Amino acid sequence: MDTASELRPGDEGFDGFRMSLPEDCVEYMLFIIGDKTDTSLPSLEAVRKAADKKLDELAKDYIWQREPFRLETKIQKGSGLSYLHGTTHYGDNVEDEWLIVYLLRELSKSFPNLWIRVSDSDGEFLLIEAAKVLPKWLSPENDGNRVWINQGKLMIIPLEQNAPDAAKSKPLSLTSAISAIKLASSSLLHSPFIEAEAFYRLEKYPGQITASIHYSRVTIPRKLAYILHARPKAISPATEAFYLRDPVSLKPLLPPTGDDLVFPPKDLVTISVCFTKVLYAQLKSQHFPPPAVWRPIFQKVEQETFSAGADFKELFNKLSRLEIGMKLTTGFEILARGADTSPNRVTREVGLLLQDLEEDGEEGVLPTDEEIKKWEDVDREDDDSWMDIDYAEFEMELDGNREKKKSAKFGDATAQADLQKIVERFEAFLNDTGAGVDGADVDEMDEDDDDEEDDSDDEYDDEDKEVSFDEEQFARMMKEMMGLPSGGDEKEKGKAAVEEDSDEEEEDDKEVEEVQKLMAQFESELRGHGALNLDSNPAKDTGKIQEKGEPSTQKSRATEEEKDSDDEAVDIDYNLAKNLLESFKGQAGMAGPAGNLLGLMGMQLPRDEEDSDDEKP
Known part of the structure; x- marks a missing residue:
């Protein structure tokens, strides 16, 4: 029996595939599952030859970024399972990975008993594409070896009803997944919604092969x-x-x-x-x-x-x-x-x-x-x-402006479609009224939820409103942090604070009135001696106040508040402003927190282009 360190992908008991697979690498396994006594079952060699033929038909002269698509026969140690296996390092060109998925999906349509699983360094990336429509019971902790392609469809192995909770929270082993398909292939989950999202990128094939x-x-x-x-x-x-x-x-x-x-x-x-x-x-x-x-x-x-x-x-x-x-x-x-x-x-x-x-x-x-x-x-x-990108059009795509989007040409059409899809998914996520602390929920998939989960969902029904963002309030908060005048109504803030704590302040009203009287007397004595007369013509101002019938104390406070607000307008926290600008510069023209915060406040800073002399060959 091999130790964990000696196990390889495909070996029985191997549980560490995602940690061992290099970055930007896709792995694929092809199994013939059926009754061995059935003479109509194709051999692995026949499937491999069909895959090579399909590759020649679709992408004979295709230029792979690093490694090409290839299959070789492997036998799993311990169980004796034989299958076709391959790994491809696609580097910076993710289209290589999706071309392989398209090729394998088309190949599965020719062999009803062919079951294919595809994963990469991120795990079950097909489920990542369909994350919004997945059932609640399916998570990154238990999705291993549950996703298969058969006859062009995306099939998911469901949780065992009688299995303990500890087993339900762990991924399936490869041998367990093969056994589940053999024993009850008809019970596997096939959702058109999940399949459409998972295979969304395949809609542009085979035209994408020549378009690339x-x-x-x-x-x-x-x-x-x-x-x-x-x-x-x-x-x-x-x-x-x-x-x-x-x-x-x-x-x-x-x-x-x-x-x-x-x-x-x-x-x-x-x-x-x-x-x-x-x-x-x-x-x-x-x-x-x-x-x-x-x-x-x-x-x-x-x-x-x-x-x-x-x-x-x-x-x-x-x-x-x-x-x-x-x-x-x-x-x-x-x-x-x-x-x-x-x-x-x-x-x-x-x-x-x-x-x-x-x-x-x-x-x-x-x-x-x-x-x-x-x-x-x-x-x-x-x-x-197609390499030219208008950043104004890019911002328009992110804002989801449908009217302007019709006339805009944002670089490559494929990139524009992908970006629109991302924005639509993000907007749908923010506006999901059924989302809880664990993410988005799909009601039609929640047949396995117990009563406790239903009760917990009821508690969040009243709280899960449509997600909104108050830009004015956020901008006011940011301006206050930077030392700028927030423009808020101080009277309304004071009124709201008094209303919120009215019960507690009723007992202190008398004390406040006494303190105010003492302060007024103290202020009148100081003003009578000229200690508070800072204006150039105090007599004139005093006359105006007396004519209007306003107490001198209220006018002086209003004057002081105006001066304070003027001082606040120029009292800028230069360290904070410097840090914001340095953070914006560190984004190197890309999206980042500083640019996003400034954009919410209506501030559009020019992009900081590095001098060509500073770039290294």
């Missing part, structure tokens, strides 16, 4: 153009190598000659390269000053363009293609120096191609200009306006 591709023309060495044409999927590890570069990996680019470079910047050609949108954004958004060996190339392009009488737009396009090509060449330069020992198969293939060029020579192997013109999509260049 971006072609861009780049200027690169001819040698690199040959490598990319032979292994177009190498664009992914090369871009990642540039994106995760460090000073050590950039040392070969420091010499101005470039004699030791694998891809020296000479014999440059302009071709169209196929990226994913994530890879293109990673490459273009990086600030990377040209190394010494590339600087003469940029100067030469500028001189030739101006001497030819070209306009600024043409110069900008040439420099932009050269800049992207320089970054891409740098990524391949870093990649080539560790290609032989890389665990990535495509990277090792790049190393083999470079070895063949070194042994056979580049002459006669590298493509000519005429051959390059015959390549497919060699002149294709897609519009990259």
Whole structure:
């Protein structure tokens, strides 16, 4: 029997999968569940071949961010369960994960006895997508191994009615989940509401596969153009190598000659390269000053363009293609120096191609200009306006303004749809009148609740009103914290306080009146001696007061209150203001507490852009 430290995902008794799975990694298991005597059951090998065929049909040339989709047969130790297993590290491109979910869901429609479970480093991420419509009994503590995909549907293994409470609060083991499916597959929960939310991101497939591709023309060495044409999927590890570069990996680019470079910047050609949108954004958004060996190339392009009488737009396009090509060449330069020992198969293939060029020579192997013109999509260049984000439109999306939203074009249509979905879910969450201390409740799913839970819900019925936020009150509180005049009605505040404590103050009214009389007498004596006459013309003011018939004490108090309010207007807590501004600057243009608080008070501060000199390559 293996110890807990020796168990692996899929082994019987393994309970620590979420802790061991790396970040940005998805795991999938495929089981054939049915009577073993049934000759119509497909074999695991048949399912694996069908999965490969389905992948070729849907995404044959798809560029994976880090690792591709792959399946291999595994046998669970102890129980002897055999199944297909795979893990994929998707990195920054979460679309890889959803493409795998879409592929597996489509595959399950072809095999009625195929049961699939998918999870990632966050656990049952399909349930996270459908968190608002989940039944109360399903929680992150007990959802392990309960979510399955069968015949294109999302199935959930319910709690055992006769199981002890301790067992209900723990996740199922893999063997227990398989047994539950075998014994009572008809009793599994299938909710259209949960399924619609969990598979919401799959609605854009298979069109999203081609929509995620971006072609861009780049200027690169001819040698690199040959490598990319032979292994177009190498664009992914090369871009990642540039994106995760460090000073050590950039040392070969420091010499101005470039004699030791694998891809020296000479014999440059302009071709169209196929990226994913994530890879293109990673490459273009990086600030990377040209190394010494590339600087003469940029100067030469500028001189030739101006001497030819070209306009600024043409110069900008040439420099932009050269800049992207320089970054891409740098990524391949870093990649080539560790290609032989890389665990990535495509990277090792790049190393083999470079070895063949070194042994056979580049002459006669590298493509000519005429051959390059015959390549497919060699002149294709897609519009990259999907990278442009109007922050005014972004704020409008967050505010949920439906009227303005119709005419707004917020970057990528997919990003806009996802953001609208997030805002809608957040608004629905805030306006959920049935939510309690444990989160949102769904009445139609609460068939298993006991009487005690129902009683507790009744106690919150009167308290769970629609969630609202008093912006004026919050702004007034924040201004008072900053030393600014709150603008509130002091008389109303005093009246409210008196009404609230009226019962307790009735006994002290007499004492208060006596104190007020003593204070009035004391004040009149001081004023009679001129100790309180601070105005330049006290006689004139006193005459006015006497004409109106108002006591001098009330007027003096009003004057003092006005002066106090004037002093409060300029008495600003500079430390608090400084801290707020520093916090806003620390957000680096992103959302944060300081920006949110200032926005609620109607203050829109400009975004603090860092100087380009401060950015590191």
